Amino acid sequence: MSTPQIVVHRDKELMAQAAAARLITRIVDAQAARGSASVVLTGGRNGNGLLAALAEAPARDAVDWSRLDLWWGDERFLPEGDPERNATQAREALLDAVPLDPKRVHFMPAADGTYDDADAAAEAYAAELAAAARPEDHGPVPAFDVLLLGVGPDTHVASLFPELPGVRETERAVVGVHGAPKPPPTRVSLTLPAIRAAREVWLLAAGEDKAGAVAMALSGAGEVQAPAAGAYGSRRTLWLLDQAAAARLPRDLYPPASP
Ligand SMILES: O=C(O)[C@H](O)[C@@H](O)[C@H](O)[C@H](O)COP(=O)(O)O
Numbered sequence: 001m002s003t004p005q006i007v008v009h010r011d012k013e014l015m016a017q018a019a020a021a022r023l024i025t026r027i028v029d030a031q032a033a034r035g036s037a038s039v040v041l042t043g044g045r046n047g048n049g050l051l052a053a054l055a056e057a058p059a060r061d062a063v064d065w066s067r068l069d070l071w072w073g074d075e076r077f078l079p080e081g082d083p084e085r086n087a088t089q090a091r092e093a094l095l096d097a098v099p100l101d102p103k104r105v106h107f108m109p110a111a112d113g114t115y116d117d118a119d120a121a122a123e124a125y126a127a128e129l130a131a132a133a134r135p136e137d138h139g140p141v142p143a144f145d146v147l148l149l150g151v152g153p154d155t156h157v158a159s160l161f162p163e164l165p166g167v168r169e170t171e172r173a174v175v176g177v178h179g180a181p182k183p184p185p186t187r188v189s190l191t192l193p194a195i196r197a198a199r200e201v202w203l204l205a206a207g208e209d210k211a212g213a214v215a216m217a218l219s220g221a222g223e224v225q226a227p228a229a230g231a232y233g234s235r236r237t238l239w240l241l242d243q244a245a246a247a248r249l250p251r252d253l254y255p256p257a258s259p
Contacts, residue, residue: 002152002233002235002236002237002252003197003231003237004218004232004237004238004239005237005238005239006218006238006239006240006241006249006253006254007238007240007241007254008168008241008243008246008254008255009240009243010242010243011051011206011220011239011243011244012046012206012207012242013049013053013243014140014152014242015046015047015049015206015241015242016050016053016206016241017053017057017241018047018055019050019053019202019204019240020050020053020054020057020062021050021057021059021240022056022057022159022240023039023050023054023146024057024060024062024063024256025144026145026146026200027039027044027063027068027145028062028063029049029068030128031063031064031068031129032096035067035071035098036067036068036070036228037067037068037145037185038068038070038071038145038146039068039069039070039071039141039144039145039146039147040070040071040072040073040144040147040148041049041071041072041086041090041147042069042072042073042074042148042149042150042157042158042189042204043072043073043074043075043086043089043090043147043150044150044152044208045091045150046091046150046204046205047086047148047149047150049059049093049206050148050204051090051093052093052094052096054094054121055093055094055097057162060205060259061096064099065098065099065100065101065136066099066101066104067101067104068101068104068232069104069106069132070105071102071106071129071144072086072087072106072107072108072136072192073147073148073157073158073189073190073195074086074108074158074159074160074177074187074188074189075087075107075108075109075159075186075187075188075189076108076113076130076184076186076251077110077111077117077118077184077186077187079107079110079111079137080110080112080224081110082110084184085110087107087108088107089224091211091247097168098197100244104247106125106128106129106132108121108125108188109121109124109125109188111140111186114189114211117176117186118175118176118177118178118186118187118188119175119176121176121188122172122174122175122176122188122189123174124174125174125188126140126163126173126174128231129141129174129194130131130173131132131165134189137197138157139195139197140173140194141173141190141197142197143198143199144196144197144198144199145198145199145200146198146200146201146202147198147200147201147202147230148202148204149182149195149202149203149228150204150205151180151202151203151206151210151213151217152205152210152213153209153210153212154181154213154218155213155217155221155225155226155228155229156182156201156225156227156228157195157227157228157231158187158188158189158195159177159180160177160191160192161177161180161181161182161227162178162224162225162227163224163225164177164180165196166174166180166189166191166225167191167192167223167224168224169191169192169193170191170193171191171193172191173194174188174189174190174191174194175188175189175191176188177189184222188200191199192223192227192230192231195230195231196230196233196234197220197233197234198233198234199233199234199235199236200233200235200237200238201229201231201232201233201236201237201238202238202239202240203228203237203238203239203240204240204241204246205239205241205242205245206241206242206244207242207244207245208244208245209243209245209247210241210244211244211246211247211248213220213226213246213250214228214239214241214245214246214248214249214251215250216229217229217247218239218249218253219250219254245256
């Protein structure tokens with residue numbers, strides 16, 4: 001478990017641009033060290049804002065897109081191409097604009113009849129993750145280089161909501177989620193143990209409606225009540241915030257924001 005580091009940016013646009021620059025560097029470094037890199041994407045405005053900023057970043061061509069594995073932290077269990085699917089939004093923000101290897105883009109299953117329900121889809125995704133894990137990963141999912149998470153105003157991350165069964169899961173890597181308070185209600189999500197297999201976990205939050213959630217998760221709350229508190233990487237846990245989302249954090253937790 002790594003102690004959270006907090007970085008506060010002036011506003012959400014700067015936060016997205018700085019996170020995109022940071023992600024480019026991390027991918028390039030991982031590709032230089034090991035030949036490829038793996039990133040887990042999140043849904044939501046801030047995750048998509050990061051992808052859109054990456055699409056605009058001049059340094060994006062430093063990434064070898066054909067040697068990047070992409071996974072998802074969660075997905076809304078809807079038909080392929082639905083505008084509310086995280087995959088559809090990620091395609092629009094970035095993925096359709098860069099030369100990825102389709103074999104390395106691991107979409108979560110869609111509600112297209114292949115799987116009976118979100119639980120069966122979750123099981124299939126867990127099998128895909130297990131097949132990609134190498135012995136040195138020491139577990140049923142790969143040791144992702146960077147796993148991105150948006151933080152909800154109720155402290156949810158991926159589709160792990162406070163007090164729902166998903167956040168209590170300790171065995172399975174992926175679960176079907178039913179009755180999510182954020183629509184749509186049926187989803188597929190990585191669990192906390194799968195999230196914690198990542199080398200680096202980056203949590204993104206912007207806006208005043210996130211200030212309470214950020215303060216709660218970083219002030220010692222339990223992960224069942226505050227799922228974001230249980231999201232950390234084996235080497236690094238980074239909270240990337242704008243000033244509004246950081247407003248209720250004790251000032252001694254982070255250095256002043258850039259002007
Ligand atoms: O499928 C989803 O909705 C997400 O993966 C979810 O966990 C999201 O990241 C948070 O709700 C934050 O969303 P915002 O960045 O839009 O606030």
